[in-house]
Amino acid sequence: MSNSCLDVGRFGVALWALLAAAQPRYDLVLKGGHVIDPANHISAVRDVGIAAGKILAVAENISAASAIKTVDVSQFYITPGLVDIHSHVMTMSGLRGSLPEDQNVWADSHSFRSGVTTVVDAGTSGWQNFPEQKARILDHSRTRILVMLNIVGHGQAGGAMEQDTGDMDPKATAEMAKRYRDIVVGVKTAHYQGPDWTPVERAVEAGQLADIPVMVDFGAFRPERPFEELVLKKLRPGDIYTHTYVGRVPMLDDSGRVRSYLFEARKRGVIFDVGHGGGSFLFRQAVPAVHQGFRPDSISTDLHAESMNAGMKDMLNVMSKFLNMGVPLEDVIAMSTWHPAREIKHTELGNLSVGATADIAVLNVQTGRFGFVDSYGARMQGTQNLVCELTVHGGFVVWDRNGIARQDWDKLGNYERLQDTRWDLTFGPQVGSSKK
Secondary structure: OOHHHHHHHHHHHHHHHHHHHHOOOEEEEEEEEEEEEHHHOEEEEEEEEEEOOEEEEEEOOOOHHHEEEEEEOOOOEEEEOEEEEEEOOOOOOOOOOOOOOOOOOOHHHOOHHHOEEEEEEEEEEEOOOHHHHHHHOHHHOOOEEEEEEEOEOOOOOOHHHHHOHHHEOHHHHHHHHHHOOOOEEEEEEOOOOOOOOHHHHHHHHHHHHHOOOEEEOOOOOOOOOOHHHHHHHHOOOOOEEOOOOOOOOOOEOOOOOEOHHHHHHHHOOOEEEOOOOOOOOOHHHHHHHHHOOOOOOEOOOOEOOOHHHOOOOOHHHHHHHHHHOOOOHHHHHHHHOHHHHHHOOOOOOOOOOOOOEOOEEEEEEEEEEEEEEOOOOOEEEEEEEEEEEEEEEOOEEEEEOOOOOOOOHHHOOOOOOOOOOOOEOOOOOOOOOOOO
């Protein structure tokens, strides 16, 4: 081979190397924020680099020149995208005899603005109507929706339908859960008014068959089925009791101390979830319990049309309540990210590990005078309030509260639609795009 051919080859290799070096390594860099990543025991100022929908680096300094887009988040906290394991975002059954109104909400209308990137619909659908609801709702959502199947085959239909033990089939529920194992993360039982343990026992049987946890909303607290027996005997380690601070839970003794059986239940592995909802969170239960060390394992909303307009409001409002009760911010974030991800056995979520899907919340802790309301309308005053400045879902910006990823209009001239779909889906996918 001639020297000229060798020279051309070397030139080509060098040119390729220069071009490769000139290509931005990252699609998006979040720069200078305080990273709180409980899964990886990080609470420090870091940059986060994102490429191809994944977290590529969490480092002390990532050059802005190496990114298509760099966003200064130095005034804020960077956390994993929030994981809300108790919400209602599927629709009601619509069957005769079911609830006449649909109190559930469209996930995308409420998730990203609160830093939530994953929601679990807790029992709206059962094995009989889940496939239809998946095709109609879940498959069209930008928010990641996972599901707990109701042990009632027709789901959370209300009224007599939720009391029908004849529609509680553990084998059919487990088979549906196994068929959609990537989506179905648990079994839910709720709102039962009878004196027997049938719904709990059948939900646990379905959970055993499908190897997934059970979440219990206990419904009526009947003396024939004591709550203490539920958490000490009926539930398995890893099963979840939601509505921990509801008024009906026998939590405090006559002297105002947290009853010892609750600590025993936690020791045996029962998970205690907030599930705030429209009627299931009282400061007179939560504040003394938290101050005595009985904190929730996970924070969740029980989002529906009534709770979002009452005391609950949204995920960040619920988190702010615990922040103002004295729970450290790092712990509040853990209860809203890594803990719920572990509880539903989806540990690919709720963390900022390199290689993980880039689901990220950029949060601002406001200071001032704020009021927080419980499910009975009582107020707690506080000095800190969480808001979401930016949400990244699957590597794309999907919420930008104050335009921190934007340019000022008066510096842009005669501008057209400003959307670089390599990192930005704030305004939704462009026509013809398949990105979600």
